[in-house]
Amino acid sequence: MSQQIELRAGIPDAMADPLDAYFCEIETPYWGIMQKEITDPYELFGIFPDEATAKEQLSALRLEFKDLPKHFELKQIVDADWQNAYKEFVKPWSDRQLHWIPLWERENISAPEGSAVVYLDAGMAFGTGAHETTRLCARRLLDYLEANPQSPHSHQIIDAGCGSGVLALSASALGFQKIYGFDFDPEAITVCHSNAQENKHLLKPDFAVADLEIGFAGGRQGELVLANIQTDVLIPHCDPLINGVKAEGTLALSGILVKELEQVRAHYIREFTAQRPQVTLAVDSRQDGEWGDLMFKLS
Numbered sequence: 001m002s003q004q005i006e007l008r009a010g011i012p013d014a015m016a017d018p019l020d021a022y023f024c025e026i027e028t029p030y031w032g033i034m035q036k037e038i039t040d041p042y043e044l045f046g047i048f049p050d051e052a053t054a055k056e057q058l059s060a061l062r063l064e065f066k067d068l069p070k071h072f073e074l075k076q077i078v079d080a081d082w083q084n085a086y087k088e089f090v091k092p093w094s095d096r097q098l099h100w101i102p103l104w105e106r107e108n109i110s111a112p113e114g115s116a117v118v119y120l121d122a123g124m125a126f127g128t129g130a131h132e133t134t135r136l137c138a139r140r141l142l143d144y145l146e147a148n149p150q151s152p153h154s155h156q157i158i159d160a161g162c163g164s165g166v167l168a169l170s171a172s173a174l175g176f177q178k179i180y181g182f183d184f185d186p187e188a189i190t191v192c193h194s195n196a197q198e199n200k201h202l203l204k205p206d207f208a209v210a211d212l213e214i215g216f217a218g219g220r221q222g223e224l225v226l227a228n229i230q231t232d233v234l235i236p237h238c239d240p241l242i243n244g245v246k247a248e249g250t251l252a253l254s255g256i257l258v259k260e261l262e263q264v265r266a267h268y269i270r271e272f273t274a275q276r277p278q279v280t281l282a283v284d285s286r287q288d289g290e291w292g293d294l295m296f297k298l299s
Helices: 013-026 051-064 079-089 132-147 166-173 186-197 238-243 258-275
Strands: 003-011 031-034 042-048 073-078 093-095 098-102 116-120 156-160 178-183 206-209 222-228 245-257 281-288 291-298
Touching: 003 013, 003 051, 013 031, 013 042, 013 245, 042 051, 093 132, 098 132, 098 166, 116 166, 116 186, 132 166, 132 222, 132 245, 132 281, 132 291, 156 166, 166 178, 166 186, 178 186, 186 206, 238 245, 238 258, 245 258, 258 281, 258 291
Parallel strands: 098 116, 156 178, 156 222, 178 206, 222 245
Antiparallel strands: 003 042, 003 073, 031 042, 093 098, 245 291, 281 291
16 A cells, blocks of 8 residues: 655645635645634645655745745655545535535435435545535526526536536536536546436436537537636637527636636626627626636626
């Protein structure tokens, strides 16, 4: 059984969002931030193949964040131990009738009768709903259902960059029947199928390995398109998203740092105007920590 090196240190609350945003920007395979309970302090951790890599990555991180703690706990961990250790940091989340419950808590947590329940276990790789960007998209999904109560039987929901499939499965739990999720990472789609298998009470969404261009190929469109994708992808690859929303449909973008919201908003308004001049847009935005979303309602 292989071993890895873990670095861990407590950090002030004020450092959590900037670090989280930085890790998403650089797409680091090493670093992460955890908080056991909402009232507990944040912890910065890193998992590395060897001690040399750990020290190298910590030195690089100190160049970007000079106020990092001076002392980090260093220890060797076994892969199997780490795979289970993350579970203590993954908590249930709910909004209105939608409830996300960690798979290993299935027997311990009961949602209220009539709830839309999704059981999830994505490990550390693709998100369990704990991240602000996922929650922002989920709220847009719930808002869409409230605004279109007759939509589940006929409206197409597209989850672009679906990761673990949490949003697509949430759409299924809320009663939608036409759901398509895609991601360019084959491992992500493997996780989607695994999560769907653990939710046999739900109609399984259609999942596919695809990037934005392929995912919307053939003129595919949805009444609601959710895209929890970072800005460095949303801007240069905006065309499939702009043309992937049906007339009078809704496009919800997340994965956007608050400081980038105006840039993304201006870019999409300009491109909608150029590519679909017949469309009138209503634009809304929300924030959760350092992250924001944008909703474009077409009419």
